[in-house]
Amino acid sequence: MSLQHALLGVLEARPMNGYELTRFFEAAPRWVWSAPHSQIYPTLRQMEQAGLIEGQQEIRGTKLRRMVYSITERGLEELRTWVGSGHAAPPVRDAFFLQALFFDMVEPERAASVLGTYIAEQEKLIAEWRAHSEALLAKETDLLKERLKNRPVAEHDRIAKLKAHVFAGQIAVAQARADWARESLRLLAEDGAAGREDA
Amino acid sequence: MSLQHALLGVLEARPMNGYELTRFFEAAPRWVWSAPHSQIYPTLRQMEQAGLIEGQQEIRGTKLRRMVYSITERGLEELRTWVGSGHAAPPVRDAFFLQALFFDMVEPERAASVLGTYIAEQEKLIAEWRAHSEALLAKETDLLKERLKNRPVAEHDRIAKLKAHVFAGQIAVAQARADWARESLRLLAEDGAAGREDA
């Protein structure tokens, strides 16, 4: 159900149509959730039927229609309830750690190459999230600006800090992964050397 | 496809039946992958058809049958190929960070309670993984003992270290999450105080 809550969370800032939401959820500098448009459009219709959001049709030009969805009172309530209550953690399922568990089955060079790619990926994510986190702290993102319009000015700093901190969390996790991968590289090198000495 | 590779990785240590694999993948002290038996049994039959594993039927008592699966040469090859090559990272999708992104919408006390539960969960995972990591380093787990039987003694330490290190990675990530959650608690407390001062 998380996609629904993600959509509610975005629509809480301002009304949007499916296309805008799609750009948001398919965006390259990734956010905390992602989804393709093929999932977003049907979900929006579902949510409208459930009364969580309301669609308003608009016409651009003569024929190009778009449905602009806004969050309803029920949607807000659902979002607040979900955010305020605990949810069971999803089962552990990490394909990369699974792969790493069998690195002893391949030549160290191949494992090292896989690790190198992984580190680069994590670094890229870190860079994107860092930029986003800083933009939030500076209250420079479009969505945050919209969101703050409905909040008392006294709370603006608090809200910006809290949101930025979430991305700091993503960064911390990615950093832990990257650091671990670098240690793995060292471990592989050591072992490789030891292996050669023994041989 | 990761479940298939997880199964191959376990069966590389020794032949097992669906029930044993199920206990492994549904185990409370979680591993790096999990799956219910309703997913495991059909997957095993699929993998047998694909020639990745081979089933041998055994009878306990008079009627109780069980299929003991062993990895085939093709399965080994598939596993090695998969382990040795890079795979695109799955899209970012973290329900807890998503939830945290909207903590400003609920009372700080509720957010704090959600964070508290989260921290406890992470700590529990850390404890389980720590125990598992230490058992691996000491070469005390059943599966590792089986696995090492087919490897040169000179490599035993290396293999144990590599496997244990994967769980150290899971621990590092969980630790990063827990630390982040603790910082979040501090941030919420600060803000709460500031909010009350302002009011």
Next chain:
DNA sequence: TATGCCATGTAAGTCGTTACATGATTAG
């Protein structure tokens, strides 16, 4: 003889991926 473990299944439904498909509008 009853409880707990061994052992294996099916089925319905949700979530997510990938590919296919269509057409309007705008800016250069």
Next chain:
DNA sequence: CTAATCATGTAACGACTTACATGGCATA
């Protein structure tokens, strides 16, 4: 006029969840 962008869909498939379902074996 043509390419990029706006805008919205469908369909098939695979992965995972949850619930339902059955029966044998061992031991107390």
